[in-house]
Amino acid sequence: MLPFSRVAIIGLGLIGSSLARAVRLHMPTVRLVGYDGSAAVRARVDELDLLDDIADTPGAAVIDADLVVLCVPVGQMGAAIEEMRADLPKGAIVSDVGSVKASVAALAGLIPEGVHFIPAHPVAGTEKSGPDAGFAELFHQRWCILTPLPGTDETAIERLAEFWKRLDSKVETMDAQHHDLVLAVTSHLPHLIAYSIVGTASDLEGVTRSEVIKYSAGGFRDFTRIAASDPQMWRDVFLANKDAVLEILQRFTEDLTALQRAIRWGDGDTLFNLFTRTRDIRRTIIDAGQDTAAPDFGRDHR
């Protein structure tokens, strides 16, 4: 028995279109309806034949859904809910895929009585954007974190968890504040650092941009991948998760300053000890199935 039979996806970019493909692959009998604010995206999704129906308004997309998944940037969640709230059927579950959860949970007051609201975050993505970039396997063996508000109906939570498990995701539940701190470490700070270093490197006197490009295989190119992620999505993440990002950034800056001092004073032992510790963490991530063991992420060297 499937957890849902009529799923509406609002926002059809990388994540929304991957979700559509994943539902088609794993639950082919589910009726899939979608909406995107961009007419060009709606037309492209139609060409790609990812959905049973593409609605002209958010309200029309959700009118008979038993699950609605918001796949828009965090800063647009509120407006998306406003646009559809009058058409949400009683008993439906509204969820989302945003990378920040406390700011989404704060929108609970917009949800009509009798509709369940369970913020969620599948920890998966690539640096690409748009409906052509999506693929059905994006969520395979990745974690989806549910952050239900206190008092949420347990059966509704279980149905949403079952939905993600059907897509081959692993499911964890935590409160929204803790989610935002954990993701500040594992996702938001890495993106901020990557954006920052790519900005620094592209704007230096003494080293040309052409040199940065040519010799990027020395390490720099690794940072350019996540620094190519969707600008609007990431702007919204940093604005919505300000407190946790600033807290973790402060910790990072302290640690980097300690390394700077070790280099200035020629303290090789401090450097060597850290560099040995960090090696172990990669091994653990690979053992946990969260990255490839192939050198260079398995890039083709031929």
Added chain:
Amino acid sequence: MLPFSRVAIIGLGLIGSSLARAVRLHMPTVRLVGYDGSAAVRARVDELDLLDDIADTPGAAVIDADLVVLCVPVGQMGAAIEEMRADLPKGAIVSDVGSVKASVAALAGLIPEGVHFIPAHPVAGTEKSGPDAGFAELFHQRWCILTPLPGTDETAIERLAEFWKRLDSKVETMDAQHHDLVLAVTSHLPHLIAYSIVGTASDLEGVTRSEVIKYSAGGFRDFTRIAASDPQMWRDVFLANKDAVLEILQRFTEDLTALQRAIRWGDGDTLFNLFTRTRDIRRTIIDAGQDTAAPDFGRDHR
């Protein structure tokens, strides 16, 4: 006509063993001799059959070489030259693969009269170490930077350039100081940042190490790859290229502080504008053949 007929490789880790394999692949008639300070590494290279001969001492390895390539950490280059200098034949070229060049160029006084000395740096590598990690294609379409000292014999420089081109590398020449500044940007700072952020994430109150591992696909795991690189090699790089690394690190810190301020004050435009600029740089790197266009570096999602 081959640029060299008898090549000696001193140090048989990732780079040295890749060089041996690459010479075998592209110039199979070259006689290859090698040496490594570790008896275990020498035995393993023997099992892998990477060389025509494995010498018991550095002197025995170089005694009839026309090219000697030092593939040891930058901090060991001086000792390696001392150990072999009495046995270097007249007319031979001594080169290296170190990631820092001014500190290697400073060793020129140790090279006997009549022997050419041309520091070099193939900008290639992976996060793995040791002779089993090497492969012949490591240098394909990567840049090798030669940093000859003023007055170096032009024919010797041309022969070394031809050697790297035969291995399918692209060759560039610049002075050692400029090399060290360019690589501080494209390689040394990225490694320092990666080591630092992985250290920060593994040592936080409020977020467990298990959580960091589980949700690392949000971006963090990208940093763990280069933070798994050889600790001794990288300790030496930071100590040997102190001035350039500290200069570039200062620039990075300023830029990161500006981003921190933009987040604190809710300045979304500054964030959005940077994030849009950095996207272009990745496209340029891919167009230049220095990274893969496949999402997620081509990691397998199945």
